[in-house]
Amino acid sequence: MSDRFFLAEPPTGSHGVLRDDEARHCTRVLRAKVGDTIRVFDGHGSEWPASITAVGRDTVDVALGEPLPAGASSRVPLTLAVALPKGDRQKWLVEKLTELGTARLVPLVTERGVAEATDAARVRLKRGVIEACKQCGRNTLMEIAAPATLQELAARHPAAVRLVAHPGGTSLGDQRRTSSGQAITEIVAAVGPEGGFTEEEVAQAVAAGFELVSLGPDILRIETAAIALAAWVTLAPTRS
Amino acid sequence: MSDRFFLAEPPTGSHGVLRDDEARHCTRVLRAKVGDTIRVFDGHGSEWPASITAVGRDTVDVALGEPLPAGASSRVPLTLAVALPKGDRQKWLVEKLTELGTARLVPLVTERGVAEATDAARVRLKRGVIEACKQCGRNTLMEIAAPATLQELAARHPAAVRLVAHPGGTSLGDQRRTSSGQAITEIVAAVGPEGGFTEEEVAQAVAAGFELVSLGPDILRIETAAIALAAWVTLAPTRS
Missing domain, CATH: 2.40.240.20 (Hypothetical PUA domain-like; domain 1)
Incomplete structure (x- = not known):
């Protein structure tokens, strides 16, 4: 490769x-x-x-030469909105999300976030996406979208299943299917900063149609939570 | 924390x-x-x-003082056997597997493996486990087991559901349940080296009762595959 x-x-x-x-x-x-x-x-x-x-x-x-045959993807497109960590952790996040087939990464704007997604930062993130694509064989770049708050995210993806990782939320389970059992078409999942979301942000997320989901009893680092969500969405089969 | x-x-x-x-x-x-x-x-x-x-x-x-109340874990114990990557990737692997609740990490001995799990290396890995536990709130260390081949692994875990990540394998799906639909009690999952398993190793794995599972169309790095398997096992609910 x-x-x-x-x-x-x-x-x-x-x-x-x-x-x-x-x-x-x-x-x-x-x-x-x-x-x-x-x-x-x-x-x-x-x-x-x-x-x-x-x-x-x-x-x-x-x-x-002649285009190589493209494999059809059966994955549900996943948009991950993440309060970006700093330094190496940010670099890792991008590499792993790219490898795991995440469609789009949105720098999540939160009260307690630490890393700002400047234009220069987004260029650097895109470079990381390209490097990971070259290595893993992926032919479609993961999009680095413009930064957004949870509310802006909901407005951008009105028809998506929307999840927010938050302690005390419901367990991950059948959120990949609609209540009528049909396969869903898009998932948006958000991961907050190290200090967590503020109470006001959580209330706004719920009002904007986000479901709070728990990723287990322990405290996951930002990039771990994001990578785990990506694995959960993209590795599991979409059963009809 | x-x-x-x-x-x-x-x-x-x-x-x-x-x-x-x-x-x-x-x-x-x-x-x-x-x-x-x-x-x-x-x-x-x-x-x-x-x-x-x-x-x-x-x-x-x-x-x-008085012991703090312990949360009961409903997770299926996961043993991950990994042909260890080198340097930072090894450090990351241990941190993330610990955060995600993996019970045990076994350095997998393979033909094409690059990093040897010497006693000194295992001491360093254990130090990484302790650091991650301190940070994430986990009170039970992830065990760093003695190195093993796939065959030795099968002999150590005769009753476990045994999986090997391998291109062309079946999709991840209901391997968390037995064929009779009951919850299984232990999962062992193996991830090979960058060059992959040899044909002989794959044949031996199948003979030893391992199921070959695919983690998607792209080529995952060792640590990405291992972290994805950990997320798949430990974040998903065990439905009866």
Whole structure:
């Protein structure tokens, strides 16, 4: 999988260009040369075998072959809204959520949050997504969405099953199905900051249609709770 | 939760002693003094409020109060056997599995494994378990078991539901229940090294009663697969 590269711009016909980090990774780290065969993906689900046709200072030109067959995903799309932890924990969070097939990460804006999702931070997060995709074989990038409060999140995803991790909530169980037993189409799950949500935030979440769910008796770190929710949603079969 | 300390030796009556790392953490990092109140846990499920009665160079004497009430766990005990990754990934693995309530971690011996579970490594892993327990409120240590091959693992846990993460295996689903629909009593799940299991190892695993299970279409890193399995087992309700 180390021969996979991200194509930031849509290809023109069968011609694609790797730029910046991707070009440098290809030529300087892996020492690829004209004529070498790699694989490229566009972050929207497509992947191609590609032959290197030219190497520039910060660009690599490739000729694409026939698109590789895409696997259909049977996963319920999961949006995870997380009060971002700092440093390495943030980096890990993004890597693991990407590997586990999470569709979208929203930096959750809360009273007690510690890490601000500036534009620069979101660029760094996206870079982490690309790195993880290259490694794990995923061809659709996890979206790094604009920051949102719980209420804004509910407004963005009015039809989704909405969950908030909170001590004393109900156990995770059949929230992946509607009350009539039908498969649901989208899940939004929120994880608060280390100090927890304020009472007012919890009340607002309930008013906005979020169900409070418990992740067990112990206190999970932010990234552990988020990764556990991702595993719960994306690894379990959607039984009809 | 930062005022929790691990009592490596059983208390004598109401007298307990913190030693080494725990004593230093208490007095040098947190600057606790005689008369201060902390909480201590023994790693076997018990926790007490405790008052510091004496501070030595590498010891802290405490007087224990009445044991705090223990929460009953309804989780199916999970043994995770993992071909250990190296460095930070190993540290993370232990932290997350401890938080998620995994009962036991077994260093899995495989053909292509990279990290050897020496006695020194196991001492370091146990230190990671204690740190995570202090932080997350767990009072029973995750056991760091002796290394084992898949076959040895089956021999150690003859009555357990045994799973191996392997591409092309069946989806995770009702493995938490027996074929007669009853709740099962123990799960053993194994995660192989980055290069995967050899064909011979897979054949041996199947012969030893392991079911091959798939964790989705993408290639999960070792620690991601292990954490996802832990979340799947320990967060889901055991429905009868």
